[in-house]
Amino acid sequence: MEKALTALPIRKEKSYWSRLGARIVKHRAMYVLALPGVLFFILFKLTPLWGLLLAFKDYNPYSGFAGSEWVGFKHFADLFADRNFYIMLRNTFAINVFGLVFMFPLPILLALMLNEVRHGAFKRFNQSIVYLPHFLSWVVVASMTFFVLSTDVGIVNKLIGEAGHEPISFLSESKYFWGLITAQTMWKEAGWGTIIFLAAMAGVDPQRYEAAVVDGASRFRQIWHITLPAIRPTILILLILRLGQMADVGFEQMLLMMNPLVMQVAEVFDTYAYTQGILRGQISTGVTVGMFKGVVGFVLVMTSNYIVKKSGQEGIY
Amino acid sequence: MTAFDWINYTLLAVISLVCVFPFLYVFSVSFTDPEVYVPLRFYLFPEKWSLAAYSYILSTDSFANALKSTVFITAVGTVLNLIVTFSLAYALTKKDVPGRGPMMGFVIFTLVFSAGIVPNYLLVQNLGLLNSYWALIWPVLTNAWSLIIIKSFLESLPSELEDAARIDGCSDIGVFLRVVLPLSMPAVAAFTLFFAVSHWNTYFNALIYLSDAKKWTLQVLVKTLVIDSDNAGMAGAGGDERSVPQETIRMASIMLAMAPILLVYPFLQKHFAKGIMLGSVKG
Numbered sequence: 001m002e003k004a005l006t007a008l009p010i011r012k013e014k015s016y017w018s019r020l021g022a023r024i025v026k027h028r029a030m031y032v033l034a035l036p037g038v039l040f041f042i043l044f045k046l047t048p049l050w051g052l053l054l055a056f057k058d059y060n061p062y063s064g065f066a067g068s069e070w071v072g073f074k075h076f077a078d079l080f081a082d083r084n085f086y087i088m089l090r091n092t093f094a095i096n097v098f099g100l101v102f103m104f105p106l107p108i109l110l111a112l113m114l115n116e117v118r119h120g121a122f123k124r125f126n127q128s129i130v131y132l133p134h135f136l137s138w139v140v141v142a143s144m145t146f147f148v149l150s151t152d153v154g155i156v157n158k159l160i161g162e163a164g165h166e167p168i169s170f171l172s173e174s175k176y177f178w179g180l181i182t183a184q185t186m187w188k189e190a191g192w193g194t195i196i197f198l199a200a201m202a203g204v205d206p207q208r209y210e211a212a213v214v215d216g217a218s219r220f221r222q223i224w225h226i227t228l229p230a231i232r233p234t235i236l237i238l239l240i241l242r243l244g245q246m247a248d249v250g251f252e253q254m255l256l257m258m259n260p261l262v263m264q265v266a267e268v269f270d271t272y273a274y275t276q277g278i279l280r281g282q283i284s285t286g287v288t289v290g291m292f293k294g295v296v297g298f299v300l301v302m303t304s305n306y307i308v309k310k311s312g313q314e315g316i317y
Numbered sequence: 318m319t320a321f322d323w324i325n326y327t328l329l330a331v332i333s334l335v336c337v338f339p340f341l342y343v344f345s346v347s348f349t350d351p352e353v354y355v356p357l358r359f360y361l362f363p364e365k366w367s368l369a370a371y372s373y374i375l376s377t378d379s380f381a382n383a384l385k386s387t388v389f390i391t392a393v394g395t396v397l398n399l400i401v402t403f404s405l406a407y408a409l410t411k412k413d414v415p416g417r418g419p420m421m422g423f424v425i426f427t428l429v430f431s432a433g434i435v436p437n438y439l440l441v442q443n444l445g446l447l448n449s450y451w452a453l454i455w456p457v458l459t460n461a462w463s464l465i466i467i468k469s470f471l472e473s474l475p476s477e478l479e480d481a482a483r484i485d486g487c488s489d490i491g492v493f494l495r496v497v498l499p500l501s502m503p504a505v506a507a508f509t510l511f512f513a514v515s516h517w518n519t520y521f522n523a524l525i526y527l528s529d530a531k532k533w534t535l536q537v538l539v540k541t542l543v544i545d546s547d548n549a550g551m552a553g554a555g556g557d558e559r560s561v562p563q564e565t566i567r568m569a570s571i572m573l574a575m576a577p578i579l580l581v582y583p584f585l586q587k588h589f590a591k592g593i594m595l596g597s598v599k600g
Contacts, residue, residue: 023415029489030408037405038420040458044440045427051436110332116325128586129333135578137518139536143543143571144339147346153564155342158357191336219321252521256544270434277435278525290433298430 055291059283075288084267091178092268096246098182104242106186107193108235112223114194115201130191141188142256146171149180172261181257185250196238200231237308244304247297269293347371347568351561370569373561380570382531383538386450390534391516394454398512399505402459406467407493428461441526452526453519453534463508470504471497506588514578539574543567 024031055075057068079085110130117123133141149170151157157167170176204226212222251270258266269289277286318326345360350367374380408414409421431437437456446452474497482496498505523534533541546563 020415023413027411027414027489029493030411030414032490033404033493034408034420036401037408037459037464040401040455041420041423041427044437044456044458045423045431048432048436048440051439052432054436054439113325113329116321117329118322119326122326122329126329126333128583129336131586132582133336135514135518135582136575137520137536139518139520139540139544140571140575143539143567143574144343146544147343147564147568147571148339153357155357155359158359187336219319255521256540273434274525278438283435283439286435287433290435294430294433301429 052287052291054284055288057284059287061281061283071284075284076292079285079288079292084272087264088267088269088272091265092247092249094178094265095181095249095268098178099185100242102182103186103190104239106190108197108231110190111194111197111201111231112227114198115227116219116223127191127194130194132191133188134192136188138250138252138256141184142253145180145184145257171257172259174262174265177257177262177265181250181253184253184257197231197234200234201227204230236311240304240308240311241301244301245297246300247293343568343571346565347572349565351565354562354565356562356564369561370565371573373566374569374573379530379533379538380573383533383535384573386527386532387517387535390450390453390519391513393450394457394516395509395512397454397458398463398516399509402463402467402508403498403501403505404493405459406464407471407497409464409468410471424461424464428465438525446526448527448529448532450527450532453516453522456522457515457519463511467501467504467508471501474500503588506585510581510585510588517577535574539570542570 054065054068056070056072057065058071058074059065059068063069114123114126117126146153148154149156151167151169151172154167154170156170161167168176170180208226209222212226217225247269249268249270251268254266254268254271255274258271269292273286273289273293276282276289341361342359345363346354347370348366348368349360349363350365351369352367353365409417409424411417441447441452441456444455446455478496478500479492482492487495518536519534520536520540523537524540527533527537546567
């Protein structure tokens with residue numbers, strides 16, 4: 001009896017490992033399938049995190065990663081003392097506020113308008129057209145912008161000139177820059193952004209509209225009392241998640257649209273990390289800026305996701 | 318039709334017009350005959366059609382090279398994306414596999430945090446991939462967003478079919494290849510398009526990893542051609558004495574940089590739109 005009692009835990013422990021081993025063997029095919037992807041994540045997503053240590057070293061290509069001297073938080077102190085840091089912070093914030101105010105409501109409005117179209121072919125045709133810009137590269141969008149808005153080859157300035165006014169330097173004057181970036185994003189992404197709202201609207205029971213019509217509700221009142229409440233949870237989730245992206249600015253877009261004349265309003269963390277870290281070889285500065293942005297972004301996303309989950313909805317994960 | 322409808326339809330027509338206007342402008346200038354081309358006139362359609370700008374561009378070495386690079390990266394990159402992403406996503410649907418939890422956790426972590434531009438650049442440099450097309454393929458082999466959507470799509474498939482195939486003696490890999498993948502064709506179609514568009518449109522990685530001009534992709538070439546020679550209207554355009562005007566050449570290069578997308582878009586549009594809603598079946 002005593003013997004059996006002492007033997008039991010040992011057998012149990014053994015059986016845990018052997019069961020684990022058996023599960024691994026049983027699912028060996030899954031490891032084969034997962035292997036390329038797992039190797040990818042280890043090499044291209046995990047190893048670069050190691051490079052973040054360079055933010056705490058004075059990186060010198062001759063001494064290499066290990067040989068470079070540790071400097072603690074020097075690069076962070078330098079960053080926070082740099083005037084450019086506050087310019088980048090302001091630009092990031094301003095571009096995001098522009099995006100929130102002008103871009104965020106647009107897909108909702110557009111989806112409401114499309115949802116009111118009863119003529120099927122007209123609706124599908126419009127959808128096809130407004131989705132299209134989403135698939136173009138930022139290079140193409142920026143190139144088109146030059147042909148539409150620049151002072152020498154822009155068709156809009158041609159029209160302004162014909163109307164007898166001076167050309168407007170939309171692309172090289174600071175005061176237009178944030179608006180220009182926002183307008184580009186609106187042109188490219190507003191249509192695509194309607195998909196998620198249209199899907200939510202498609203879930204509304206048509207009988208509710210029929211009942212509202214019987215009660216004499218106008219189209220506006222139907223939108224206000226039936227459609228909008230149906231998509232309110234979607235709007236809220238997307239709004240909170242959007243707030244979690246306040247540290248992000250479209251990097252390729254900024255890189256393509258910035259020029260020396262608008263630098264003061266166009267420099268953001270990613271563009272600074274690129275010019276300092278890669279173009280000028282100030283590796284440690286570049287890593288520091290990137291890490292600062294990454295950490296702030298991480299905190300914002302986690303917070304907003306926490307709020308989404310707290311409100312009883314499914315977050316991004 | 319009520320007044321409400323008229324206003325709504327008119328507004329939507331105006332919005333669509335704003336969306337297509339730049340396309341129409343670029344399209345018609347690129348096909349305008351150099352002889353009748355007048356700078357800065359808006360043509361809805363070319364007054365006189367000509368392929369002069371296109372034949373000029375297509376005859377240049379730099380364009381031929383860029384086209385080859387871009388097609389190679391897009392074709393090879395998309396195939397590898399699909400293989401790696403679907404296999405890993407399928408493995409992640411099996412809840413009983415030891416190690417699945419930590420892996421899923423790390424995938425989600427990469428969705429909210431990345432090391433940033435410089436550490437990634439140093440990695441590619443240390444791997445000796447600078448100036449190699451593989452620098453545009455390996456670092457974007459798969460991504461958390463696609464994995465999560467495909468995983469939840471795969472989870473929405475009925476598991477009875479898999480069980481039935483296993484009883485019939487099918488191996489795990491056989492089940493994946495012969496049962497799961499054929500059922501996943503809507504997701505495969507959507508993600509083929511997403512991956513291909515993303516490779517075709519990549520600009521920044523091509524800019525930093527391929528410094529050798531012979532290896533440039535289309536996007537980098539078009540950027541240099543259109544934006545650098547007219548940066549914010551500072552450098553003078555025009556004044557070029559060649560037989561084909563600069564503007565029509567640049568417009569034609571923009572058209573070529575988006576040609577594959579414009580060509581497949583009308584036929585595959587519904588797959589694109591379905592793609593992003595695939596994962597929402599299960600949230």
